[in-house]
Amino acid sequence: MGGQRAQVIDDREDRHPPGGVAIPDGPPPELVFKRRLRPVQVAHELWAARELVRALAERDLRARYKQAVLGFAWAVLTPLALCAIFTLVFHRAVKIETGAVPYTLFAYVGLIVWQFFSNTMNQGALSLANNLSLLNKVYCPREVFPLATMLVATVDMAIGVGVLGLMFLVFWTAPAATFLWALPLLLIQFAFTYGIALILSVAVVYLRDVRHLLPIITQMGVFATPVAYPLAKIPHRLQEIYVGVNPLGAVIEGYRKALLYGEAPDGRMTLIAAASSVVFLVGGYLFFKKLETGIADVA
């Protein structure tokens, strides 16, 4: 003890300490951090975080259904209520032509998809902002947060599909034999929805007022998407562009054809929707990963 002096590496007076290295004014440009994404590593990390996704989704579900007296009924009541309104307004007043299929079934198929999308979008957009404190403490791939909200919406959708089964009983029809077409459409639906949730979730972290836009998007979206009416209502020459921007249009139309009308979905529209949803997913993912690096700085 006593007397020992530490060796000084950086003498800030003249920045040229004896035996030390001067600190430059800035980092060498070639060392500036750039986000590099290796698909294998990204996939591996996401897989390693599956437990977290499950826990986050479980927590959301449990919290929601603990509070609401009606429990899981909520997942059913919202689309059913909308469905009733749509039936009254669009079927009775506007007279939407749905052929041999009951309008209520027709609208309900669209509402299940729309509900899934709007749930994921609204919850997913806030999923990072609501978990900022956690983001600052543990490392995990950040895309698990919007993913968990999509998982929750998927559970709700599964309940909605159960109700659809009941409706088939009520209307005394059976799902068409072409129903297996629903599987590729489901993939398109997931890809597009997740892409949007990724973009919005990171946007809300940096631009907190974006969250006020969400209700507006939701309100307009339900009418701008062929939920209450068939895709054919959109002028024919605009349909391809429309589906490119909003693949949900082709997805809903495809489900109806496959489940209710017994036809294969329109190949061209489905391909456009698939391509578009891949662009949304990949683009959204890259956007997310690029902005992800700064989240802890602004948290």
Place this chain on the structure above:
Amino acid sequence: MSRDYPPGTIRTQQVWKRFRADQQRMLLRDRVEQAARRLRGDRGEDWRWALRDINLHIEPGESVGLIGSNGSGKSTLLKMLTRVMYPYAGIIDVRGRIGALIEIRAGIHPDLTGRENIYLFGALLGLKRREVAGRFDDIVEFARLGGAIDRQVKFYSSGMQMRLGFAVAAYLEPHVLLVDEVLAVGDAVFQQRCLDRMREVAEQGTTIVFVSHDLPAVQSICRRGVWLEQGTVRVDAGIKDALAGYRDSIEAQSEASARVGEPLALLKYEVRAGSGEETLHTDEPVTVELTLAGDYRGDATLHLGVSEGTSSPIFQISHEIRLTGGDHRVACVIPRLPLPRGRYTLWTGVYSIGKTDGGTLMSWHSAGQFDVFGPMLDTPPRAVVLAAPVFVPHQWEE
């Protein structure tokens, strides 16, 4: 490309990190304004370096104390090591599983129960459920949570959260354990157990980076010290050297903090051996003599303190004096100096009594240093931290 370093290695190469220095509200309309300004050629961005050119190479099993004043970038560095935060430039390479306790609630999700959190954290560390289950009882036992383990963590007290956070980080056998200055939340007994546990995992070969303002605790855990100052590595050396340098700089700063314009000034001081010898000795008489100068007239309290480097004194004594204007000499005799061998700092301050009770006449500051010769203190058992060095005259019998 890079060599294959074993788990537990930490390497940083030319790491730089900057933050926005200007206030940001994170709103869309602000961004629109900003974009408009940028079009006019005004970038309007103000950045400040939080870390500059950090180069560290920490071997597996090393225990490193990270010290430095507030805002020197310690937490930022730890956050980048856990990969929660990204550097502006440079290479960061941490091998193996990382257990971190950076904030009180580190790795703990408030809405989940303690039990769920433990499994979740284990999963994030890449452990299998079975592996976590094997350590579960140790964690609960260490954190002293008992029945609370099945309650939501948001209902825990901050002490409980910290205990759980530490227990999880320290018992899931990470290769690298990062602990920021959060242990202070716990009570003294728990802090002691944390230090014990850290020493234990260090002996098992875990790399440790420990941030704390409790310098004796740092010294009891760490072999190596890294002193950060204003975002740069000022000293990277053995823990004793790093701490000595850091302590000296704290003193220098408090001496330098100007006391101009105060009614009293310390004209001179002397710490001398009562025996008339050249050097001061443990358990022998010492005289401290001060001369105060200033025009102030009236009663005042004179405080004297002695510290070992840091600003908390080991002991403090005070005395009422009557100032009559002009120079005032006062001496204090300590018949038996209770300090072991070492270098100490003398502190003093004078405060008024009477009408302006407690008014500062000469603020508390370090006057200078003195050395004491005598016996070294006996070494305490593993991971036991002495609050302050005091020599207690004693005799053993058997």
